[in-house]
Amino acid sequence: xxxxxxxxxxxxxxxxxxxxxxxxxxxxxxxxxxxxxxxxxxxxxxxxxxxxxxxxxxxxxxxxxxxxxxxxxxxxxxxxxxxxxxxxxxxxxxxxxxxxxxxxxxxxxxxxxxxxxxxxxxxxxxxxxxxxxxxxxxxxxxxxxxxxxxxxxxxxxxxxxxxxxxxxxxxxxxxxxxxxxxxxxxxxxxxxxxxxxxxxxxxxxxxxxxxxxxxxxxxxxxxxxxxxxxxxxxxxxxxxxxxxxxxxxxxxxxxxxxxxxxxxxxxxxxxxxxxxxxxxxxxxxxxxxxxxxxxxxxxxxxxxxxxxxxxxxxxxxxxxxxxxxxxxxxxxxxxxxxx
Amino acid sequence: xxxxxxxxxxxxxxxxxxxxxxxxxxxxxxxxxxxxxxxxxxxxxxxxxxxxxxxxxxxxxxxxxxxxxxxxxxxxxxxxxxxxxxxxxxxxxxxxxxxxxxxxxxxxxxxxxxxxxxxxxxxxxxxxxxxxxxxxxxxxxxxxxxxxxxxxxxxxxxxxxxxxxxxxxxxxxxxxxxxxxxxxxxxxxxxxxxxxxxxxxxxxxxxxxxxxxxxxxxxxxxxxxxxxxxxxxxxxxxxxxxxxxxxxxxxxxxxxxxxxxxxxxxxxxxxxxxxxxxxxxxxxxxxxxxxxxxxxxxxxxxxxxxxxxxxxxxxxxxxxxxxxxxxxxxxxxxxxxxxxxxxxxxxxxxxxxxxxxxxxxxxxxxxxxxxxxxxxxxxxxxxxxxxxxxxxxxxxxxxxxxxxxxxxxxxxxxxxxxxxxxxxxxxxxxxxxxxxxxxxxxxxxxxxxxxxxxxxxxxxxxxxxxxxxxxxxxxxxxxxxxxxxxxxxxxxxxxxxxxxxxxxxxxxxxxxx
Ligand SMILES: Nc1ncnc2c1ncn2[C@@H]1O[C@H](COP(=O)(O)OP(=O)(O)OP(=O)(O)O)[C@@H](O)[C@H]1O
Ligand SMILES: [Mg+2]
Numbered sequence: 001x002x003x004x005x006x007x008x009x010x011x012x013x014x015x016x017x018x019x020x021x022x023x024x025x026x027x028x029x030x031x032x033x034x035x036x037x038x039x040x041x042x043x044x045x046x047x048x049x050x051x052x053x054x055x056x057x058x059x060x061x062x063x064x065x066x067x068x069x070x071x072x073x074x075x076x077x078x079x080x081x082x083x084x085x086x087x088x089x090x091x092x093x094x095x096x097x098x099x100x101x102x103x104x105x106x107x108x109x110x111x112x113x114x115x116x117x118x119x120x121x122x123x124x125x126x127x128x129x130x131x132x133x134x135x136x137x138x139x140x141x142x143x144x145x146x147x148x149x150x151x152x153x154x155x156x157x158x159x160x161x162x163x164x165x166x167x168x169x170x171x172x173x174x175x176x177x178x179x180x181x182x183x184x185x186x187x188x189x190x191x192x193x194x195x196x197x198x199x200x201x202x203x204x205x206x207x208x209x210x211x212x213x214x215x216x217x218x219x220x221x222x223x224x225x226x227x228x229x230x231x232x233x234x235x236x237x238x239x240x241x242x243x244x245x246x247x248x249x250x251x252x253x254x255x256x257x258x259x260x261x262x263x264x265x266x267x268x269x270x271x272x273x274x275x276x277x278x279x280x281x282x283x284x285x286x287x288x289x290x291x292x293x294x295x296x297x298x299x300x301x302x303x304x305x306x307x308x309x310x311x312x313x314x315x316x317x318x319x320x321x322x323x324x325x326x327x328x329x330x331x332x333x334x335x336x337x338x339x
Numbered sequence: 340x341x342x343x344x345x346x347x348x349x350x351x352x353x354x355x356x357x358x359x360x361x362x363x364x365x366x367x368x369x370x371x372x373x374x375x376x377x378x379x380x381x382x383x384x385x386x387x388x389x390x391x392x393x394x395x396x397x398x399x400x401x402x403x404x405x406x407x408x409x410x411x412x413x414x415x416x417x418x419x420x421x422x423x424x425x426x427x428x429x430x431x432x433x434x435x436x437x438x439x440x441x442x443x444x445x446x447x448x449x450x451x452x453x454x455x456x457x458x459x460x461x462x463x464x465x466x467x468x469x470x471x472x473x474x475x476x477x478x479x480x481x482x483x484x485x486x487x488x489x490x491x492x493x494x495x496x497x498x499x500x501x502x503x504x505x506x507x508x509x510x511x512x513x514x515x516x517x518x519x520x521x522x523x524x525x526x527x528x529x530x531x532x533x534x535x536x537x538x539x540x541x542x543x544x545x546x547x548x549x550x551x552x553x554x555x556x557x558x559x560x561x562x563x564x565x566x567x568x569x570x571x572x573x574x575x576x577x578x579x580x581x582x583x584x585x586x587x588x589x590x591x592x593x594x595x596x597x598x599x600x601x602x603x604x605x606x607x608x609x610x611x612x613x614x615x616x617x618x619x620x621x622x623x624x625x626x627x628x629x630x631x632x633x634x635x636x637x638x639x640x641x642x643x644x645x646x647x648x649x650x651x652x653x654x655x656x657x658x659x660x661x662x663x664x665x666x667x668x669x670x671x672x673x674x675x676x677x678x679x680x681x682x683x684x685x686x687x688x689x690x691x692x693x694x695x696x697x698x699x700x701x702x703x704x705x706x707x708x709x710x711x712x713x714x715x716x717x718x719x720x721x722x723x724x725x726x727x728x729x730x731x732x733x734x735x736x737x738x739x740x741x742x743x744x745x746x747x748x749x750x751x752x753x754x755x756x757x758x759x760x761x762x763x764x765x766x767x768x769x770x771x772x773x774x775x776x777x778x779x780x781x782x783x784x785x786x787x788x789x790x791x792x793x794x795x796x797x798x799x800x801x802x803x804x805x806x807x808x809x810x811x812x813x814x815x816x817x818x819x820x821x822x823x824x825x826x827x828x829x830x831x832x833x834x835x836x837x838x839x840x841x842x843x844x845x846x847x848x849x850x851x852x
Contacts, residue, residue, distance in 0.1 A: 196459055197457065197458060201444060205444075217418065217424075218449070275440075328487075
């Protein structure tokens, strides 16, 4: 397009490089952990072992897609766990009443319901100008409250669910569960959208400097709206899959999921200060946390250590991000002899 | 409308614009008409309403009253996107880049080139932006993130961003404040070629010589109202100043230092790899020493190194004979050093806090009363400096972020001057400050010097360096390459040293080792 056809590759893509260093680091830790545990207990990497891990991780990684989009904008959505709970029960109630409903239709309905709940967050944050932390903390409890009022101590079991639906979570291609494959495709799709499409880049722009985004003519309110609705819709879809995975649902389904999702995103390199991160990273973060949890079981470490280790990993991730960004900043400063 | 181009209709007209913020009236019936192929200077004191008018033209703010006409048709922008679509491109006074995005994305935000399937064509974007930055004479790598760029480089990115969408009206709110002469020259060359293509340019600056050199038409605002408008030929510089300030102004630089006292600052062998090397100099009480040089010569870094913001690799700093610990700004402050940083918005202010709080942040002792912050004392300290620097503010309890750009600068200056330092390190002291306040600040600095302060000043404003400095140290690529007496130096001699076109060895001998 321009005369300077040979694009200068000097300092090419430091942004991308940081991200890749970060993700490569995660992969290394993941491999070390998996191989280490495998050495102690070979069952850990058996087909069934891998399948278990992937199934555990899939729902978290899925919800983390939407959460990442929201975090990129320097916002947060705490209500995802309640959305998962509501749509999981909703899907169960639907199947119990109409066992012959087509499964794709229920998945779509779950996403729509989640999107509707996300729209409430969107309204509060983008138009009511309520800080996202407060708004979604509120809806976290409100949605859960509705869940309790609706479920009333009921429980829906696998027996009242169509077997084809449950097979969503048990079917697999080799060691790769169908569920994980589906989530992987979504991660790849949204990852490409965020990286390669102008609309996707706007999420980064809004989180990087909201005022500048506004001045550049970006409709910030619309981005916020779409981000929260998308996050809700993905959580809604995840709720239906959650039901397929566990086969049973009551009013507490998904409780506490929001913090695990955020932890996965942060471990995966998504900055809570906005503007930096990827859904692939968040998925890797979820995979790492899930692998650790499973490794601890296999290694017979008492389960209460799991949270401590998860927390320590979170701190390590944040520290690593700080150190890496400081180091690169210094590198770039020295490179330019500025001022 | 004018005698020269009677037939042409102005591209952009604003008429009778009024805008108020809460109780404060920022614009009262201001008018402006910009013609195609013309550079139009918008002048006025700090707080006169220039940036507010710009934000209205850009669709960021809606006027309370008045109308906008674009190419003869009334328009009403509901947001910046609509103004951009109508061909109005703006460089805002406050930095508006995305630190986490690449330079190329920053420049082309909103109109990235597309490849197949509508994806962003990064290679095309990078080469296009590389070409644009090359035209501006600053070949930055387009794929690196904006975070960590120097202020001058960021300004260049802002300029490229505004030039990228082939606008018919280009509005620039103090684009040259962070640039040196050479970079300004390149910008003006680009602006001239745009003008030749028929682009209308609105240019805001506090450097009158730029307005006279580059603009064909002037509009002067005072207190939000139109004070004067007409072709350049209708104005003499003194007349412009009188219209801006409302009274004639004595623009002479103050007398040079009469007597110098003891040595207050001694910098020996200061080195930081990649920034500056082996910097030696001494400053006496009652002396103003200027560090001159091109952007990137390492001047600001030397000040930061002396004050201890960045660690240094080698060298020592002594204040009145006592060694100051490296990389410890608190120790530097205790020793009597003060640094007014270059990037005042980011490094000097807490935008959401009140003017009073900001102005007294650096002097917690002076405003304490039995250990508690005394509002009365805070107010007294602030009012003193607000009056001295002619701060234009609605209320001193307002958040500093609501001040005009130049008035924010004054708050930072006042904050550091209030610490009563022995050695004042000051980076770009009058950037973005109007002529009246500039002359006042120069008098203040001279007065402080005459009271025995040692002042080290970095300035890209050569007339200011020549007018104020008792000695000028010229830096090039991180080294001191020459020393000139302020009274003898000329723009040419300073620039020759700064660009290395003169045999530096001869004058290097004059630098005390
Ligand atoms: N958001 C705001 N809230 C309150 N007051 C404001 C706001 N924006 C601007 N003002 C006030 O409007 C007046 C005009 O400000 P403006 O920024 O237009 O000045 P300016 O001419 O650009 O000055 P400078 O040369 O210092 O940049 C100032 O008194 C300022 O305090
Ligand atoms: Mg302004």
